[in-house]
Amino acid sequence: HNAFVVLPHVEHNPSLTGKVKGLNTVLFRLGKQMKHKNSWIHGDPRKVVYPTDSHGQFCGQKNTPNAGGNTTCHRPSLFLLNPFCCHLFSFPLFSHLTLLLYHRSVTSLLSAKEVGIKIFEDYANSWYWILIGLVITMAVSLLFILLLRYTAGVLLWLVVFGVIAAVGYGIWHCYWEYSDLSGKSGANVTISDIGFHTDLSIYLQLSQTWLVFMILLSVIEVIIVIMLVFLRTRLRIAVALLKEGSKAISYIMSTLFYPIITFFLLAICIAYWAVTAVFLASSGYTFSQTNITKVCPGSQCMFAFYGGESVYHRYILVLHLCNLFVFLWLVNFTIALGQCTLAGAFASYYWALKKPNDIPACPLYSSFSRAIRYHTGSLAFGSLIVAVVQMVRIVLEYLDHKLKGSQNACARYLICCLKCCFWCLEHFIKFINRNAYIMIAIYGKNFCTSSKDAFFLLMRNVIRVAVLDKVTDFLLFLGKLLISGSVGILAFFFFTHKIPAIQEEVPSLNYYWVPLLTVIFGSYMIAHGFFNVYAMCVDTLFLCFCEDLERNDGSSSRPYYMSPGLHKILRKGEEGAKSCAAS
Structure with a gap:
């Protein structure tokens, strides 16, 4: 250029x-x-x-x-x-080189254009079936969340015992490889003797490698079993909360479609950033006439500025950074608005003493209105903190990219440490903000007060937080993979003519992977949207559950707001803890 x-x-x-x-x-x-x-x-x-x-x-x-x-x-x-x-x-020599480069670039351009035309044809021929696949994903995701209300316990324990069985099989396989290699010559060489090799298959031919694997897997297996023994009550509470979350969603079905609003708002943010970036980028270098026509008669070579360079042009990079920062701030604000809105809707379900009769009408709309009217400043402040940390991370990534060819190992090490620290800081702030928005939706206090209350409430229930967070995340991730993988396999068999019953309905395609990858990616994103609502529901109910335990004692004057099933599990856990303490 x-x-x-x-x-x-x-x-x-x-x-x-x-x-x-x-x-x-x-x-x-x-x-x-x-x-x-x-x-x-x-x-x-x-x-x-x-x-x-x-x-x-x-x-x-x-x-x-x-x-x-x-x-x-x-x-x-x-x-x-x-x-x-x-x-x-x-420059005659340079001109021939320029022609060669132009020829190659144009050839690649034409090839890319042909591929692009074929991809467009595939989309035009298969868009109807892609849409059907995404609709199937939406229906399956909705059904999966509703079935969790009745099968959450069975599914969770199947996952837990499945992990135990998988680790146990790994231990047995490592022992079998270790015993098989122990009698072979050359397999008893230690890892330190052969040093570092880029070919990792060399290490798999050593008996010591499999011994290390076996020890590590055995330690992991023991840790899992010990955690199950001591945290079995907490796991039952997690299962009860998962069931309660499905029940809450069944009463407030509109929450499952709130991600559409979030997607629409994010699209506006992206469009605003893109348009602003185009205007900034297109306000840079332009053309004005030069004296190059004396060197080449009959030509018009143009390269300069319209009106000359100004102070504005010198700070275009700074304006791009400001535009990027505003974009990050708006995106985080949109996400915060969605979290606060969903939290308010699910909190109104939990704090209804007689469910579902005491649930207010249109809880999602009421929560959205409260968030917009009363909590905009708190949401903006919380999203501002995340945006600042993300901006620092972007700058660090830029510096790391520039220092890749540098010989200064100390600078690269420092940048790597800073990147790791700010990555951890960003995720910690997002975790605190998420719970702060829940407290804002419940009590209506400002961001700082809500963050403090949420932090100390979580610290008083740190074991429950760790168990519930990991169990819920793993279960929902498994659900996303299950749904997107199942729909992807079905789409693969369909687009590759592997289903004889509907083989004639398959459209003619240049690349079958075009609609296939589109269906898989779209299915995962749809499942991710549904299960994000479910995760927000469980997090809200958990904080409400912790607050309920601290504020009420189950008496007639201060009754629990939790469901009878959750209360029953909690009572069993308290009785078991008291009996263990007495013995």
Whole structure:
């Protein structure tokens, strides 16, 4: 983009006429690509759509000087670039190299265009079936969440025992490999003796490797069993909360479709950032005339600024960074608004003494209205903190990219440590903010007070937090993989003509993986949206459950708001703890 743009008059250079005609087809096809490149330089986002001449005037558009075409704008939709003229007379060797590079780039461009056309044809022929696959995913996700109300316990324990069985099989396999290699020559060499090798298969031929694996897996198995023995009561509470979450969603079904609102708001944020970035990027370098025509008669080489460089142009990078920061802030605010809205809806379910009769009408709309009217400042402040940390992480990534070729090991090590620290800090702040938004939705206090209350409440129930968080995350992740994987397998068999019953309905495709990957990715995103609502429901109910335990004692004057099933499990856990303490 820093090269001269040449618009020669071929008739002034007879020796070049044949060469230019030979490249005519190439230049015509390259014109559209060059139009897009220069559109970011000229300073007007409209140039992304319409071609211009070297003076920045639109070609072939109504009410413009070039509406009918002129000497520098012969065709209404073409921006010509001739690499022969200036380079041929000044630097002949470089001109041939330039032609070679242009030929290769144009060839790859045409190949990419053919592939793009085929992909577009595949989408045009299979969009109907892609839509059916996504609808199936939505129905299965909804059904899975509703079934968790009745099968959460069975599913959770199947997962737990499945993990135990898988680790146990790993221990047995490592022992079998270790005993098999122990009698072979050369397998008793230690890992430290052979040193480091990029071929990892070498280590698998050593008996010591399998011994290390076996010891590690045995330690993991013992830890899992010990945790199950001591945390069996907590696991029952987690199962009860998962069931309670499914019950709450069944009463407030509108919450499952709130991710559509979040997606719409995020799309607005992305569009705002993209449009602003285009205006900033297109306000940079533009063209003005030079004296290069003396070197190459008949050409018009343009490269400079319209009106000269100003202070504004020197700070375009700073403005890009400000635009990026605003984008991060808006995205985090949108996510915070969704979390606070869902938390308010599910909290209204939990704090209803007689469910579902005491649940207020339209709880999702009421919660959204409260969040917009009363909690905008708190949500903006919490999202601001996350945006600042994310901006620092982006700067660190940029510095790490610049220091990759550096020989300063200390600087690279420092950047790596900072990246790790800020990654941990971002996830910790997101965790605190998520629970702070729940407390904001329940009590309506400001962000700092809610963050403090949520933090100390979680610390007083740290074991429950650890168990519930990991169990819920793993179960929901398993559900996402189960749904997207099942729909993906079904789509694979369909698009590869493996289902005889509906083989005639399969559309003709150039690449079957185009609709297949689209269905898999779309299915995972849809399942992710549904299960994010479920995770927010469980987190809200958990904080309400902890608050309920501290504020009430189950008496007639201060009754528990939790469900009878959850109360029954809690009472069993307290009685078991008291009996253990007495013994």
